Amino acid sequence: MTIQNRKERERAEREKLIITAARELAEAEGWEAVTTRRLAERVEYSQPVLYSHFKGKGAIMTAVALEGFAELAAELREARMAAPDPAQALARVGAAYVAFADRRPALYDAMFRQSVDLPFATPETPAALRAGFEEFTEALRPHLRAPHLAGADPGPLAETFWAALHGLATLMRGGRLPREHHDTRLTLLLACFTHQPTPR
């Protein structure tokens, strides 16, 4: 029994090792540099060992993405909780989101740009993923009373806010949006959603 346990534990440790190595490699050199051979070399096992843990390279990326969702949710939550009022809360959540995407581009890619086969917006959606989305919903809730949002569905509204941030983050990362306007854009987006005049 204990011998079986030890084996299972070692196996789990190795799986975690693979995920961490993949993530580190991706964050250091981008996903295109993460090949199964390099990854195997890094964890000091042969290539086929990866396939005894994961169905393929895509499954490894999905595992990394799952880690990312948990971290993102935690950061968003912290940002929201630390804010003194609802207006600040939305602003900080938005800023935290884009900062996360900017700080961990490879992780963000695995989560939102690559086609990972995770169920979004369904009952089987992983908890970490749902938790992140929940932060948007909560941060927006106090603003539902604004005239232009009267009677709006919280769900689609959170989706829209999230999508806007996602667009800002990805287009800026891809060099499509000038970095120097970033703060201005974030401020404008918040002004649009909260209908507070732009402070300038």
Add this chain to the structure above:
Amino acid sequence: MTIQNRKERERAEREKLIITAARELAEAEGWEAVTTRRLAERVEYSQPVLYSHFKGKGAIMTAVALEGFAELAAELREARMAAPDPAQALARVGAAYVAFADRRPALYDAMFRQSVDLPFATPETPAALRAGFEEFTEALRPHLRAPHLAGADPGPLAETFWAALHGLATLMRGGRLPREHHDTRLTLLLACFTHQPTPR
């Protein structure tokens, strides 16, 4: 002289043929199915011929993307011009943008998701690209008088609106946003930018 002309013309035709074939293949089966071998087979030339026209696969995708920018700009312009008033204009431009991304996913990928080495937001930005962005700026201009946007820079505002649409389009395409809320999200986004209460 005429013989030289004929050669140049034939060469240009072949280049166009390659671009069209790449685009068709991508639109039919996605960019991961567009390999230099399949592309060469499709245009009935050998693989190295592609490299006498383009520096590599990336350059072919860039050429396809450029076509896409021209078409997108035209569609946005048409949508804006056909609208009876400024509120409708913004709504139609937004809807046209997302519809374009949805109708031609591979083309849109080449334009905005792959790392195409085109200069954005610089003096050397291709005309087609600038024209598309111009449509956003124009469609938003009448709304700059809204209280929450008073004194806002038209440039960053257009960037923000564009980014929001981009986020909606890409997240929906990646299965991250439920399709059935799409119209609701678009309506909400417009309500946020134009200061009109959400009609429901």
Add this chain to the structure above:
DNA sequence: TCCGTTTGCTAGCGCTGCTAGGAACAAGAA
């Protein structure tokens, strides 16, 4: 008709994700 240039081919390099098959090792039974 001959020569030089251009054109476009075959073949191949080093890489990718992934897998088949066998060797080595460990665990339980005699």
Add this chain to the structure above:
DNA sequence: TTCTTGTTCCTAGCAGCGCTAGCAAACGGA
């Protein structure tokens, strides 16, 4: 302690990728 059984994990290899070297054939001009 020895033999058998089952697991673990490696070597080797497949098909396909983007890209290129080098040669053969076709063509244009003299």
